[in-house]
Amino acid sequence: MELPVLNASQDSAPQGGCASHSCGSTDDQMDHLPESIRQKIYNHPCYSEQAHHYFARMHVAVAPACNIQCNYCNRKYDCANESRPGVVSEVMSPEQAVKKVMAVAATIPQMTVLGIAGPGDPLANPERTFQTFRELSEKAPDIKLCVSTNGLTLPDCVDELAKHNIDHVTITINCVDPDVGAKIYPWIFWKNQRLRGREAAEILIAQQQKGLEMLTARGILVKVNSVMIPGVNDEHLAEVSRVVKAKGAFLHNVMPLIAEAEHGTYYGVMGQRGPTHEELQKLQDACAGDMNMMRHCRQCRADAVGLLGEDRGQEFTMDKIEAMEIDYEAAMVKRAEVHAQIERELAIKEQAKTAKAELIAIQGLKSDKSATRPVLMAVATKGGGVINEHFGHASEFLIYEASPEGVRFIGHRKTTPYCEGGDTCGDGESALDQTLRILKGCEVVLCSKVGYEPWQPLEAAGIAPNGEHAMEPIEEAVAAVYEEMRSAGKLVEATETAQKAA
């Protein structure tokens, strides 16, 4: 995202500025949001593209029950709405969860957000969820709280949520049409009965929409998640986007269906496919015209701890936590210092970026607009907004699009790190093959280092490996490579993939 220069105040989001256009870089998803909302999501690792390189979130698994069934979920595992399917979290009691959160917050001051996302539906477990929130608001008031839900009981929970000073709620809304819903939800539990089919979908949809309206009326931020299911709701999601935007949702995040037979879900065993990266991006682009899209959601594990994308869960097993002595008063002081330091850094980066963007606007990229085609580039990073991950160690790549308009963030693609993959990962596809597949459509991969072995296959796949920009800020490096490609005359012809990506 593109934040204008930060003024004197350290702990608030930058005000106004650059409002008329997105200066230089076009990846800002918050430009169009009202100031009050920008303030709220300024340093939220899940929503602010800039902050998610610096701040961290965690989830605690205190809510095992669910009150509906989704066709992409196997209830032996975690809620597929917020986490990856096929993962089981160990369910914690609210007391354990509070202990864990405080231990993590004291050890990792960057941890600013605590979410409850499962393993079932948090609001189908109101007592466990709210006990956790209640104790945390009291004992650790500097942690933001968030919750995600399928929405079925949301209207009944709004008062309670408002009480606990919840900063935002995520609702998974896959449809606004009950006929579509009947193909996604086989049943719901409603007023002491199991209801099925269209009738069930109708109630679920009505509850979701009512909950959304009630929350926004109270000024509570609402993000909407949708799972893109080709042939079921893919065409319908643009409509969903319009509706939820009209009702005040601040972000719409379209996630790809992940359906594998071994997950044992209905879609998995029935052979329902997920969308390709191209289909997903096309839909995200189509919806983006309507509202702010979130492209950097990594579908993290519900119990992941640490900076986004980096899992430090092993440091905080229950027995290790029991052994820790936490002085949260002291920790809060340290946390405040660290947060202020990060915000100063963010401000400096923004200043540099704005200056740079102006420079580019004057002499470079902007001058011969539309003369060159857009290019997708993959970036390997451990965080911090710089290129600092070895190609072979990357378990995910950030995808950026460079065009005459500037550099914008497109999304994440996950893979098995090439160096850990061994020869094959089960189904005969090697880790490198998998990486090549997920990088389809990219023409460059930027990383701190690329080994000799993958070099050749990468080039053969039309992806130029590039280790020359190690430790450089991502967007600057992407812009620089784009400029190199332009001056080498590689960008004149508009290819079909590039047009699709545009």
Next chain:
Amino acid sequence: MAFEIIESCVNCYACEPLCPNQAIYAASPHFMIAEEKCTECIGDHIDAQCVSICPIEGAILDEMGVALNAPGSLTGIPPELLAKIDQQGTAAVL
């Protein structure tokens, strides 16, 4: 007159707060129904509450040992396919 929870229960807690007789309790390795307390919800609800929310087919049995949520009844996966997956693993559907 009582229902029974068996080992396929995934300990999701969904049924426990719904029981009008507090017959259901968390236990290891899985939730249990106290036989003497369970009334099959008769007199309280039209449908047995635990059976109506349980997401796992076959996890709750009636007095005769018959699954109250039959294979395929909750997920919509055809029972023949489920049987095949049970025998041959998910390779059966690939």
